[in-house]
Amino acid sequence: MALNSRLLGLAFASADTLVEIDGGGRIVLAMGAAPCAGHSPEATWTGRSLTDLFEARSVERLEAALTDLTPGARSEPLDLMYDLGRGTYRRVRLRLFSLPELAPHLSCALTWLGQPFALEAPQPTEMLSRDDLLRQTSGLLAASGSDAINLAFVDVTGLESVEPDRMEGLKAHLHHALQSVSIDGASASHLAGNAYALLRRDGDASAVEDAIHNVAALEGIDVGADVRQVNLTNGRDRHATLRAMRHALEVCITNGALDAPDVTFHKTLDRTLVQMDSFRAMVKARDFSLHYQPIVDLRTGAVHHFEALARIPGSDGPESTIRLAETLALIDSFDLVVAEKAIQQMKSPGYGLTHIAVNVSAGSLDSDAYGEALLRLSANDPDIRRRLSLEITETASIADLEGAQKRLARIRKAGFRVYLDDFGVGASCFDYLNHLTVDGVKIDGGFVMRACEDEKSRTLIRHLVDMCAGLKLKTVAERVETGQVAELMVGLGVDLGQGWFYGKPEPRPRLEPPAPPVAARRRGAVESWG
Ligand code: C2E
Ligand code: MG
Ligand code: MG
DSSP: OOHHHHHHHHHHTTOSEEEEEOTTSBEEEEEEOOSSTTOOHHHHHTTSBGGGGBOHHHHHHHHHHHHHOOTTOBOOOEEEEEEEETTEEEEEEEEEEOOGGGTTOEEEEEEEEEEEEEOOOOOOOOOBOHHHHHHHHHHHHHHOTTOOOEEEEEEEESGGGSOHHHHHHHHHHHHHHHHHTSGGGOOEEEEETTEEEEEESOSOTHHHHHHHHHHHHHHTOOOEEEEEEEESOSSSOHHHHHHHHHHHHHHHHHTTGGGOGGGOHHHHHHHHHHHHHHHHHHHHTTOOEEEEEEEEETTTOOEEEEEEEEEOTTOSOSHHHHHHHHHTTOHHHHHHHHHHHHHHHHHSTTOTTOOEEEEEEGGGGSSSHHHHHHHHHTTTOHHHHHHEEEEEEOSSOOSOHHHHHHHHHHHHHTTOEEEEEEETTSTTHHHHHHHSOOSEEEEOHHHHHHTTTOHHHHHHHHHHHHHHHHTTOEEEEOOOOSHHHHHHHHHHTOOEEESTTTOOOBSSOOOSOOSOOOOGGGTTGGGGGO
């Protein structure tokens, strides 16, 4: 066969190197690219046995493929480890062709993959736990200066086809390979199932893919990797980045999404980082509004004050954005802009007597920033302080109750009133009541809504009202949707009520009376209900 038709074979196989072996497996012709500089196939391979070129485990697979090859056919591609000598290898994809006009000779087309690497025997490698990964990330972010830090997510594919008795060895090898391409060789973590995460300096993820493919070729197992990298040092606040990472881990683990291809960890983190940036931009541009819902004196129906509720463009309700902002420790800046907007509303013409309550996430009381900024905002304005109250929402927990109490005491001393929101649902509501000095509690809407049908809810509310009376605290019933519930609350001794019965949240505080008062005359009438 002429050389040019052999070259055609090379082009046909779109390979880098073409080898021809005789019936005994000896190389009679080698041409094309070398696996590394100074290593000419023609000069170094001719006359040697093809199987001499590869690492021992690859040889077994090559021999099996040579035996299986039928005349006129070509083999499936085989990823093998080419032995460069002195413990160095390079992965190569090999295809065998049995061309009838060459028989008994065979052609082999080789495509070089990845880069040459030194193979160490895989030692049992400790992987970081998720918490250690977060700790390590935190340390590296704090110390990295201008160095880039990337977080690579690796989903190892094809593990399900690995025979159980080979799994342990394969995993040890994989762990070793992943650690070796992570920062300091010790920043890889096994998240769950086939999901891994590792910290890297290099922005190019291909070294991680290569590491996995090298293991696959060495072990002769058909595993692959889906690798995505996220840059953690991309001009973002590092503290918040870390929180985003924790959040993404939690979301994925809680939803069991680490195995779900459409909700992968890197996508969750990517999305979280984007949401974080857009939340910051929204707060900076003050690009959201407040709606106002009346809170009335249950006995007279007169408006006592309005609750300001955030309305965020493009979202159904504020809750998911607020939860995310709490998780990412961005809530205090938001709560402050809410206070600023409410104060603006109180200062606008016609609203000089209006009292407003704003929601403040418990997370905003974890540092001095919110309280100090609130005092600055209302400096020299005792009337505003008297007319603005805070509802502490318990969705984020207070890390330091003593510190929060000191901050709240300063805020109350300045003239603001403070309520505990959604009382009764959170695990720590009594802890809060015990440690924080407040002016009132808002009874969670869930109890209020159930109260007509459910004796237990009524008993709880009655006892809560008694306790608050003893502590000289005002009580507010949330989610009063009907006149029947309003009457029941009057009967149970609750002071104030809020809910659709009195009015939904609206873009401006509604100054005219919202609804006919529930007759105080009927006070006590509902006691007989339970
Ligand atoms: P929340 O402070 O308990 O506010 C009361 C929620 O109940 C509001 O939902 C309100 O629209 C809704 N609501 C009022 N009356 C009724 C009723 O009769 N029936 C029913 N089913 N619902 C009623 P919204 O506006 O979606 O707010 C949800 C939560 O988001 C708030 O609960 C609060 O925890 C949080 N939030 C809202 N604005 C802010 C804010 O500016 N800062 C912070 N940190 N949290 C906020
Ligand atoms: Mg509230
Ligand atoms: Mg509430």
